[in-house]
Amino acid sequence: MTKITVLYGTETGNSELLAMDICKAGEDAGLECTNFGMDEIDSAEFSDIENLLIVCSTWGDGEQPDNAIDLWDHVEELGDDELQNMKFAVLALGDTAFDLFCEAGKEWDRILEEKGGTRIYDRIDCDVDYEDEAEEWIEGVIATFN
């Protein structure tokens, strides 16, 4: 069975709720899906993830949410081909009222490719009313595993 790991970076829980929606959709499609906060996984095991979906909000002035910072620092230190076996896609949450809209999610999308990962579905950058477009993205990304 295809295994999917969903990691969420969040401060106030929106990304966590979407990560749960992704797992529900994945399981409904017959996939094995688990979700974790970015600070809940052992960073040494990050490079072993084969199918990774990231949901990440942006905080401060274009910064990573608190629970994403340590993992981000770890991934920045990886070698350029270390994620060769990883397929990934990113859902970024933000607010267009900020200059650096969805910057943290954009950074994840960039770095996973830079470290050798393969993007399997285009990133979506979601504004505050994200429910409908997030749902559409989830449907689309889950369908790529079938």
Ligand SMILES: Cc1cc2nc3c(=O)[nH]c(=O)nc-3n(C[C@H](O)[C@H](O)[C@H](O)COP(=O)(O)O)c2cc1C
């Ligand atoms: C203090 C504060 C700073 C924020 N900074 C940004 C930002 O720089 N860029 C952006 O796109 N969104 C920014 N946001 C919006 C959040 O990313 C957005 O509300 C998101 O849905 C929060 O998701 P979460 O609950 O998973 O953390 C900010 C929100 C707050 C309250």
